[in-house]
Structures are given as C-alpha cells and as structure tokens.
Amino acid sequence: MPYPLFLMALLCFLAGACIFSFLNVVVWRLPRGESPLGGRSRCPACGRELTAWELVPCVSFLVLRGKCRDCGAKIPGRDFWVEALGGVLLIGCAVKFGPGTVRSGLTFVLLSLLTVVGLMDWDTMEIYDRFQVAILLCALAAVVVFPEVSLLDRLIGALCVSLPMLVVALVIPGGFGGGDIKLMFALGAFLGWRHTLLTGFFALFGGGIYAIYLLKQGKAGRKDHFAFGPFLCASAGFAIFWGDSILNWYLAFW
Numbered sequence: 001m002p003y004p005l006f007l008m009a010l011l012c013f014l015a016g017a018c019i020f021s022f023l024n025v026v027v028w029r030l031p032r033g034e035s036p037l038g039g040r041s042r043c044p045a046c047g048r049e050l051t052a053w054e055l056v057p058c059v060s061f062l063v064l065r066g067k068c069r070d071c072g073a074k075i076p077g078r079d080f081w082v083e084a085l086g087g088v089l090l091i092g093c094a095v096k097f098g099p100g101t102v103r104s105g106l107t108f109v110l111l112s113l114l115t116v117v118g119l120m121d122w123d124t125m126e127i128y129d130r131f132q133v134a135i136l137l138c139a140l141a142a143v144v145v146f147p148e149v150s151l152l153d154r155l156i157g158a159l160c161v162s163l164p165m166l167v168v169a170l171v172i173p174g175g176f177g178g179g180d181i182k183l184m185f186a187l188g189a190f191l192g193w194r195h196t197l198l199t200g201f202f203a204l205f206g207g208g209i210y211a212i213y214l215l216k217q218g219k220a221g222r223k224d225h226f227a228f229g230p231f232l233c234a235s236a237g238f239a240i241f242w243g244d245s246i247l248n249w250y251l252a253f254w
C-alpha cells in the first residue's frame, strides 16, 4: 500500500473511532438521564475528569491497559471495541461507497444510529423513539441518495419484516417488543425489501443461536426475554456490506 493511502486509512480509522467514542458516551449517559454534551467524560468509579489524551480513542485504552489511572477501576473493554468498530466502519463505508461521498456519509450515519440503538437495547432493553425517527429520516434521505432502490421497494421493505413481527407480537404477547417492530419499519424503508429480508433472516438466526446458548448455560428460562435489537442492528450492518454478494451467491443456485 503506498504511504499516503495508508495514512488516509489511519486518519479515517481515528476519525471513526473518535465518533464512536462519543457514541459510547451517549449510550452511557442517556439512560441515566444525563446530557451527552454536558462536560467532559469522567471515570465512573472515582469521578475524575479524563485528561485530553485519555480521550484519544483506542490508544488511551491500550496505554492505560484498561484501567483508570487514579483509582484503578476497570474501563469496560466494550468501549475499546466499539471505538475500533467505528474506525473499521468508516473505512468500510469509504471503500464500499467511495471516500467522502454522500452515500458513504449517509451509510455511516445510519450505522452510527444502529450502534447506539443496539448497545442501548442490550443494556436497557429499550429503544428510544427518537432513534427510530432519526433512522426514518435517513431513509427519506436515502430516497435521493440511493435512487436505485425504488419507492415501492422501500415501502415493501418497511413492511416485509415489521408486519410479520407485529403479527407474532399480537399472537404471542411479548414475542417482539414494539421498539424492534418500529426499528424494522424504519430500517426496511432505508434498505429496501431484499436487504431487509436478509436482515430479518440473519437476526433470527443469530438470536436463535444466542437463545439456545442462554438455555444451555442455564442463564435464562424459556419464558425469559432478551434484547433482540442488537441482532437486528448487527444484521443490518452485514446486509449493507455483504447483502448483495450473499444474494448473488444464493441466487446462483436457481
């Protein structure tokens, strides 16, 4: 790889990691009723304000070996991986949709929203309506930015997974949360029906394996619930990057 390209990739990674570092703050603060913009991050254990270099994503975690410099409390490893994910996703969007294009920017915004929704749902089993609305706005923008997905395609996408989920939720109370259903409506409008079906399929597959794991480990009973949103969000990410390849591979059998 020529030197400037490597440098660009590194800067891209750091920018993505910085943005997702902020998303970590959002995911931590919103359920606690704090403003994500209110003041610099603190150590949750001792309350010490983090210094500027401690805010450098990924690097500071490695330098500090995952511990607070003052009180030694562990910094959640998840924060590190979420930051790294942000870096990888920004590079991924640039590679797939072209660096600096509106297409890559809009896709990165959607992936950021999905990351927040997935993590918050994992933590609190709740998806805030404001994020569904934001994803729906992304879908509206996608009408212009991704014109190859037709309006009809988007309408079917909005309904093809959310509607069956709604039916299941009505037949089996607590089968799916309302948040998951609204999420798939908004996401479907962004993705179009092919990638939406794929998202639903991956999520059921992943969620099913996770449910079996929980049962086998004795960590949950048959009546227990777990957050399904993270599986939907991660699956949508897969569909965005590899959906076409997977569909082409699959359709080659017919």
Ligand SMILES: [Zn+2]
Residues within 6 Å of the ligand: 043, 044, 045, 046, 047, 048, 068, 069, 070, 071, 072, 073
């Ligand atoms: Zn501390």
